[in-house]
Amino acid sequence: MTNEQAWWILNSFNYAVLAYFFLLNTTYLATSIFAFVGLRRYSRRLKALDIESLITSTGAPAITVIAPAFNEELTCVTTVKSLLELRYPDYEIMIVNDGSTDEMLPRLKAAFELVRVPRADTANIPTMQIRGIYRSERYENLWVVDKENGGKADSLNAGINFCRTSLFCSMDADCLLERDALTRIVRPFLENSDTIAAGGLIRIANDSVIAGGRVAEVRFPRKWLVGFQVLEYLRAFFSGRMGWDVLGVTLVISGAFGLYKRSVVVDAGGYSTSTVGEDMELVVRLHRHCRTNDIPYEIGFVADPIAWTQAPETIRGLARQRDRWQRGLMESLSNHRGILFNPKFGKIGFLGFPYFYFLEMMGPVIEFGGYITFLAVVFLATPPVIYVLAFLAVSIVYGIVLSVSSVALEELSYRRYPKSGDLVRLLLFSIFENFGYRQMITVFRFKGVISSLFRVTEWGKADRTGFDGVCQRENDRKRVARSMKMKISEAAR
Amino acid sequence: MKVFARILLGGAIAATLVSPASATFAGQKDAYAAAIRRSFTEPDFLYNVALSHPFLLFLIASIAVLFIMSCVFCGLAVTYRRRNNAMAARWIRMEAEWEPYVVSVLNGEQLPVSVGDHVRGEDRLYFVDFLTRFTMRFQGEELEKISELARPFLPDVAAHLHMKSAAQRARAVQTLGVLAFSRYSVEILNALDDESPLVAMIAARTLSKKEHPEYVEPVILRLYRFHQWSPKFLASMLSTIGPKAAPLLRKAYAERSNDSQVRAVAAESLRMLNDLSSADLAATVLAEEKESETLTDREKRRRSAESARSSEKEMEEARLEGFDPGVAAASSAPVEPVREAVEGIPHPHRDLIASSLRLVRSFGRPEHADTARLFCDSSDFVLREFAFRALGRVGGGEDVQRLQDALDDSSVWVALHAARALRELGAENALRTLAEIEQPRSDIARQVLAESVR
Numbered sequence: 020m021t022n023e024q025a026w027w028i029l030n031s032f033n034y035a036v037l038a039y040f041f042l043l044n045t046t047y048l049a050t051s052i053f054a055f056v057g058l059r060r061y062s063r064r065l066k067a068l069d070i071e072s073l074i075t076s077t078g079a080p081a082i083t084v085i086a087p088a089f090n091e092e093l094t095c096v097t098t099v100k101s102l103l104e105l106r107y108p109d110y111e112i113m114i115v116n117d118g119s120t121d122e123m124l125p126r127l128k129a130a131f132e133l134v135r136v137p138r139a140d141t142a143n144i145p146t147m148q149i150r151g152i153y154r155s156e157r158y159e160n161l162w163v164v165d166k167e168n169g170g171k172a173d174s175l176n177a178g179i180n181f182c183r184t185s186l187f188c189s190m191d192a193d194c195l196l197e198r199d200a201l202t203r204i205v206r207p208f209l210e211n212s213d214t215i216a217a218g219g220l221i222r223i224a225n226d227s228v229i230a231g232g233r234v235a236e237v238r239f240p241r242k243w244l245v246g247f248q249v250l251e252y253l254r255a256f257f258s259g260r261m262g263w264d265v266l267g268v269t270l271v272i273s274g275a276f277g278l279y280k281r282s283v284v285v286d287a288g289g290y291s292t293s294t295v296g297e298d299m300e301l302v303v304r305l306h307r308h309c310r311t312n313d314i315p316y317e318i319g320f321v322a323d324p325i326a327w328t329q330a331p332e333t334i335r336g337l338a339r340q341r342d343r344w345q346r347g348l349m350e351s352l353s354n355h356r357g358i359l360f361n362p363k364f365g366k367i368g369f370l371g372f373p374y375f376y377f378l379e380m381m382g383p384v385i386e387f388g389g390y391i392t393f394l395a396v397v398f399l400a401t402p403p404v405i406y407v408l409a410f411l412a413v414s415i416v417y418g419i420v421l422s423v424s425s426v427a428l429e430e431l432s433y434r435r436y437p438k439s440g441d442l443v444r445l446l447l448f449s450i451f452e453n454f455g456y457r458q459m460i461t462v463f464r465f466k467g468v469i470s471s472l473f474r475v476t477e478w479g480k481a482d483r484t485g486f487d488g489v490c491q492r493e494n495d496r497k498r499v500a501r502s503m504k505m506k507i508s509e510a511a512r
Numbered sequence: 513m514k515v516f517a518r519i520l521l522g523g524a525i526a527a528t529l530v531s532p533a534s535a536t537f538a539g540q541k542d543a544y545a546a547a548i549r550r551s552f553t554e555p556d557f558l559y560n561v562a563l564s565h566p567f568l569l570f571l572i573a574s575i576a577v578l579f580i581m582s583c584v585f586c587g588l589a590v591t592y593r594r595r596n597n598a599m600a601a602r603w604i605r606m607e608a609e610w611e612p613y614v615v616s617v618l619n620g621e622q623l624p625v626s627v628g629d630h631v632r633g634e635d636r637l638y639f640v641d642f643l644t645r646f647t648m649r650f651q652g653e654e655l656e657k658i659s660e661l662a663r664p665f666l667p668d669v670a671a672h673l674h675m676k677s678a679a680q681r682a683r684a685v686q687t688l689g690v691l692a693f694s695r696y697s698v699e700i701l702n703a704l705d706d707e708s709p710l711v712a713m714i715a716a717r718t719l720s721k722k723e724h725p726e727y728v729e730p731v732i733l734r735l736y737r738f739h740q741w742s743p744k745f746l747a748s749m750l751s752t753i754g755p756k757a758a759p760l761l762r763k764a765y766a767e768r769s770n771d772s773q774v775r776a777v778a779a780e781s782l783r784m785l786n787d788l789s790s791a792d793l794a795a796t797v798l799a800e801e802k803e804s805e806t807l808t809d810r811e812k813r814r815r816s817a818e819s820a821r822s823s824e825k826e827m828e829e830a831r832l833e834g835f836d837p838g839v840a841a842a843s844s845a846p847v848e849p850v851r852e853a854v855e856g857i858p859h860p861h862r863d864l865i866a867s868s869l870r871l872v873r874s875f876g877r878p879e880h881a882d883t884a885r886l887f888c889d890s891s892d893f894v895l896r897e898f899a900f901r902a903l904g905r906v907g908g909g910e911d912v913q914r915l916q917d918a919l920d921d922s923s924v925w926v927a928l929h930a931a932r933a934l935r936e937l938g939a940e941n942a943l944r945t946l947a948e949i950e951q952p953r954s955d956i957a958r959q960v961l962a963e964s965v966r
Contacts, residue, residue, distance in 0.1 A: 063680070063683075064682075064710065067683045067686060067714060068713075078742065078746070078748025080744060136962050137958035139956040139959045140955070141925060210740065405568060405571060408572075412574055412575045417578055419578075420585065423582050423585040423586050423589065427586075427592065431588075434593070434596060445589075446586055
């Protein structure tokens with residue numbers, strides 16, 4: 020290969036990268052605009068339909084909250100307490116102990132007076148062996164399924180097998196649901212009986228004040244790494260999920276918080292245990308199941324039910340998480356690649372799936388390659404100025420536009436970071452995330468692509484500080500008490 | 513200043529394009545410096561460079577547009593924040609102003625006639641919203657006083673009934689329903705026919721809360737408009753009307769020309785209203801449904817055959833289309849087929865029959881047991897389940913064997929409810945025997961026995 024040929028190939032790749040960035044960011048911008056429309060429409064609808072009357076309504080369907088937990092001794096009691104305080108007329112809590120090796124089960128037994136009881140399964144999705152079923156003597160709606168270790172998907176399947184209600188809510192045991200989260204997420208199921216799944220919003224709780232199993236005071240994280248993730252979550256959920264939902268193309272429901280119709284999930288075979296992205300895989304499979312069987316269905320995203328989660332605070336933890344997410348995405352899309360441009364799947368096949376397949380799944384490879392060649396061209400040769408300028412425009416400046424737009428969407432809708440300083444921080448982070456953080460995430464995702472190609476199946480250990488720990492670290496009990504008091508007086512009014 | 517600097521930068525970059533000296537870093541530096549100098553000294557320099565390099569101009573313009581967009585979004589975020597903060601502050605100030613006045617009116621210390629002195633023109637709708645919140649806490653005389661306070665401002669709210677936005681219309685219906693139903697009942701009734709299902713639903717909910725039979729019929733007649741809503745939710749809404757609605761609901765339930773979903777909702781509402789007399793009606797409906805089932809069975813067999821053919825076709829198509837059946841089988845498909853998928857095709861009137869069987873279970877007498885038995889062998893597992901649940905209440909000793917056999921039903925739900933029915937009929941011995949041995953359904957027996965201890 021001559022130098023000229025090599026140069027031509029490099030240039031072609033560079034322009035392909037530019038085209039990729041442009042397409043990706045334009046898609047984000049388009050979904051942000053749809054999200055803007057959707058959020059306005061939804062907030063008006065919320066004003067018209069009174070949420071309180073839904074809570075008291077006897078027509079609210081029963082829900083089982085399934086929370087798989089592995090070695091969550093730090094957070095499990097807080098999580099269960101928070102779940103017991105949910106404002107919903109009819110629900111069961113099912114904690115699935117996935118063969119924990121720490122003190123989680125003994126802690127739960129002691130805290131909630133669990134006793135072993137017989138309980139028959141209602142479906143037979145294969146799972147690891149069940150060691151026992153426990154019920155709380157103090158709280159009739161609290162159950163614990165103890166089983167051999169088999170992973171998150173396996174635990175969810177075990178929970179589904181013992182679920183007796185028509186709907187189940189899947190959540191992570193290290194998450195805190197807001198009190199009215201179930202009431203809000205059940206709305207699509209009431210309004211449209213064809214609804215089979217709905218996802219809620221995930222927010223980051225690091226550094227917020229947690230008291231009594233709930234977020235008493237929302238604070239912007241102090242660590243820059245977590246701050247960037249806050250912004251990323253806003254972009255992913257508002258611009259991404261909400262925008263795609265307006266288009267009727269919801270392909271992802273976060274495993275941290277989603278509500279499903281049990282019978283359809285059972286018919287579709289439950290969660291896949293061979294992927295680390297079981298949440299996305301299930302949603303894609305539900306689309307496939309319903310379309311191939313001509314079952315009328317709706318899958319949607321609801322912007323106001325909130326689950327609070329802990330984001331990784333170290334680069335290593337973040338790298339593991341993104342590696343896993345990328346692997347999950349690739350496995351889900353590869354297993355169902357037949358949906359791609361398949362007329363049977365309509366908008367899913369021609370819009371949503373191609374977006375995830377070409378831009379999200381292959382994106383890290385193109386992006387990573389793009390950054391490498393950009394640096395190579397800049398440092399090893401004299402770059403064409405037009406190329407440098409175009410690269411900076413589509414990757415950096417366009418990125419800033421999108422990040423700032425997601426902050427605007429947050430301000431338009433729920434404004435969960437009340438201090439003016441938080442808004443300033445969010446806006447500054449919107450700019451700075453494009454200089455280093457985004458590139459770092461690309462590297463982690465690229466590593467995920469490599470791991471996926473080498474069939475790595477490990478979950479990746481998560482670092483947990485525990486919600487109790489968060490509260491203690493704040494060392495601000497008076498403030499917590501004052502905040503709670505205000506909330507109580509607000510509720511009383 | 514920033515725009516000027518950007519143009520300057522553009523000029524400098526353009527200079528590198530036109531300058532042959534840009535082959536090295538030093539050359540580039542000189543070219544930039546020269547370009548910046550020329551942009552100051554030669555007024556037409558930037559203009560000429562831009563014209564000779566249209567793509568560069570486009571690029572710079574794009575960056576400028578993106579920059580402006582960032583500023584706009586940034587401005588929007590700040591504006592939203594400031595506006596919302598201002599609104600919240602204003603709301604708090606107005607509440608602090610209005611609350612003592614409203615409380616004094618409720619206590620009878622002041623008359624509601626002076627309300628105009630307390631509410632500024634632009635705050636009228638806020639005041640109505642404020643009063644609406646009070647309506648949740650008060651009833652009777654106090655509620656009338658609140659309505660009286662809202663009266664001067666309600667025409668403004670009523671004007672929203674003709675707005676383009678469905679959400680605005682819905683909100684107006686809700687507010688008028690709470691604060692001045694009798695005055696705006698015609699408008700609310702008309703809203704049942706609003707083109708937006710949301711507005712129609714708000715109107716239906718408002719009318720359902722009024723406990724007046726004359727408002728029930730229009731709601732029931734329009735139930736078909738709410739076919740997408742959850743039947744349980746609709747039944748709950750209708751049951752809030754109270755016992756006065758029962759005759760109309762019975763009529764809707766019995767009417768064979770009605771849609772089966774509408775009849776199912778009516779039946780469920782009757783159950784929620786504890787309407788004892790509807791058990792006889794349920795028995796009649798069940799008998800009628802059984803009669804027409806012969807035809808249904810024929811249809812079912814046809815559909816079953818079609819379904820089998822299409823399944824084979826789907827598998828073949830899946831292979832051709834690139835689905836990976838191997839991966840799917842390894843990852844998610846159960847070892848044996850999931851029961852619900854093979855437990856028969858749903859009866860076309862499943863909801864109606866299930867609701868009727870629920871009525872029999874709730875209010876039936878032993879003479880209704882025969883109608884429940886009609887569905888013990890249904891090919892739809894949901895109907896078998898409800899039939900056994902009904903037998904648990906209205907059945908007798910002759911049903912014990914049938915229920916024992918049902919413990920081995922292909923559906924675990926049917927087996928579970930058969931076991932519960934056995935317990936209700938006092939035939940716990942059969943359950944104990946099953947619980948003591950190791951069988952696939954032993955867990956069900958153990959669970960049901962444990963439930964009886966609790």
